[in-house]
Amino acid sequence: MPHYSGPLLTRPVAESLLAARDAGAAEWSGSLDLGFSAGVASLRADAWQWRDRSYPYPHKLKDRTIYVWDDGAFEPAARFSGSLIKLVPTEWGAPTFEIDGIKMLPTSKESPFEDARRKVALVEPRGKAVLDTCGGLGYFAACCLEAGAAHIRSFEKNHDVLWLRTLNPWSPDPDAPAGGGRLQLAHADVSEAIAQVADASMDVALHDPPRFGIAGELYSQAFYGQLARVLRRGGRLFHYTGSPNKLTSGRDVPREVARRLETAGFKAQLALDGVLAQRR
Numbered sequence: 001m002p003h004y005s006g007p008l009l010t011r012p013v014a015e016s017l018l019a020a021r022d023a024g025a026a027e028w029s030g031s032l033d034l035g036f037s038a039g040v041a042s043l044r045a046d047a048w049q050w051r052d053r054s055y056p057y058p059h060k061l062k063d064r065t066i067y068v069w070d071d072g073a074f075e076p077a078a079r080f081s082g083s084l085i086k087l088v089p090t091e092w093g094a095p096t097f098e099i100d101g102i103k104m105l106p107t108s109k110e111s112p113f114e115d116a117r118r119k120v121a122l123v124e125p126r127g128k129a130v131l132d133t134c135g136g137l138g139y140f141a142a143c144c145l146e147a148g149a150a151h152i153r154s155f156e157k158n159h160d161v162l163w164l165r166t167l168n169p170w171s172p173d174p175d176a177p178a179g180g181g182r183l184q185l186a187h188a189d190v191s192e193a194i195a196q197v198a199d200a201s202m203d204v205a206l207h208d209p210p211r212f213g214i215a216g217e218l219y220s221q222a223f224y225g226q227l228a229r230v231l232r233r234g235g236r237l238f239h240y241t242g243s244p245n246k247l248t249s250g251r252d253v254p255r256e257v258a259r260r261l262e263t264a265g266f267k268a269q270l271a272l273d274g275v276l277a278q279r280r
Contacts, residue, residue, distance in 0.1 A: 035093025
């Protein structure tokens, strides 16, 4: 799908545009792409202009919502097709997303993009073939491209999440010249598609599945066996787990995952908010 190139508005940005107009300013400086870049908008009484196109001043925007220009109006970056999937602004610029109100990326302490960068650094992807199992907004893939990965094979099951990626300037575009064709993104369920990945063809794997209650198959011994099959000996894996249910049930998901990975043929240790493992 082609990537969106229009403005992305949040309530604070819209209020800033209106305040600048009301103060009599001819121009407004700031970011209209969630902090990815800075720019200048020309202000008139009834409209503002950015990248040679005019837009009306939006009013009554909601908090925690990102708006895109669609068919003559600013509309929320959200879809409902069984579940409500929504792009959500953060104080860091790079957005997160929610499915039925559940935040899918950590944002409390740092940007989700910086969080991804720290995790990618653990697997050292420079010059390597990378398997990105659950692509999401593509922050793992973007950081792998930035770190010099040779090739990234990424899967994302949810069509609406792929749509959110086309709106998000922080999400890498597989067709962008800057990527040099190194990112291959497939709309597919990795629990099934991984069977088509050749034995020992990957140097690195990044596994950021939804929580266990939604996608238990991605925490299964069978799937971990597939990860071991496609990784070369010595290949590294980072598996995000978080710590779900630890306070309420006493269940220690990271240690459960580490034990299953050991059984599958990895040497595993807890790292950050997940498990870092190496193929034996």
